[in-house]
Amino acid sequence: MNLARYLTLAVLTLSSFGACSRPDAAPASHEPSVASAAAAVADAPPDPAMEARTLFRTRCAVCHGDVGKGDGPGAAALNPKPRAFADAAWQQATTDDALRTIIVQGGPAVGKNAAMPPNPDLVSKPAVVVELIKIVRGFAPK
Ligand code: HEC
Incomplete structure (x- = not known):
């Protein structure tokens, strides 16, 4: 693996780790984090x-x-x-x-x-x- 690919992987890993450990932060990727999906369910008005x-x-x-x-x-x-x-x-x-x-x-x-x-x-x-x-x-x- 060359250095550029290694760095890209490392940055991706770190940024997804960051998104998971800070549920209040905006999701870093297009996929909503599990934490924010759970928060949306909890915040939904009762039906x-x-x-x-x-x-x-x-x-x-x-x-x-x-x-x-x-x-x-x-x-x-x-x-x-x-x-x-x-x-x-x-x-x-x-x-x-x-x-x-x-x-x-x-x-x-x-x-x-x-x-x-x-x-x-x-x-x-x-x-x-x-x-x-x-x-x-x-x-x-x-
Ligand atoms: C343990 C049994 C039981 C449960 C549980 C129960 N009911 Fe009843 N209900 C009755 C009985 C017996 C009557 C009839 C009383 C009479 O005619 O003197 C009745 C009557 C009623 C009436 C009035 C009907 C009429 O004749 O005017 C309504 C409306 C009603 N129940 C709604 C409900 C709803 C909604 C629930 C749930 C939140 C519920 N009941 C739970 C036994 C029950």
């Missing part, structure tokens, strides 16, 4: 719609079912059963405010069964509650 979808799957579906039919595995032991959200007459009669109240404060807050649990952590996440309401509305017959 309430995505959070609501995850919540419905992990917290609501056990009773309400994956598609809101009220037939989740936890519903078998419940009386009254969670209604099917596809009930058109109910969708028409209920308001978004009533949905918000029961989702955040639980069944007893609207005179319904305590088997519908409150979700106090959602008090501070109104945008996620809006998206949960959209999910419930989305089960209405088209």
Whole structure:
């Protein structure tokens, strides 16, 4: 290897080493460093719609079912059963405010069964509650 090639290699190695060890520095090459990609993910604003979808799957579906039919595995032991959200007459009669109240404060807050649990952590996440309401509305017959 001649000296010029050796120096070029050494400079390249040093500059990429520098980019990795200083994540706050601008990326030295065209490829974004792993550190700056990770920072971009961490800085991304939370997506309430995505959070609501995850919540419905992990917290609501056990009773309400994956598609809101009220037939989740936890519903078998419940009386009254969670209604099917596809009930058109109910969708028409209920308001978004009533949905918000029961989702955040639980069944007893609207005179319904305590088997519908409150979700106090959602008090501070109104945008996620809006998206949960959209999910419930989305089960209405088209
Ligand atoms: C442990 C079971 C359970 C879980 C978990 C649960 N629910 Fe319920 N939910 C119920 C039951 C039972 C009712 C019906 C209460 C009644 O009719 O008295 C209900 C009622 C409701 C209603 C009102 C329906 C109506 O008849 O007016 C909404 C809206 C609702 N749930 C949304 C949710 C959402 C959204 C989640 C997740 C954040 C959730 N529920 C989690 C059991 C559950």
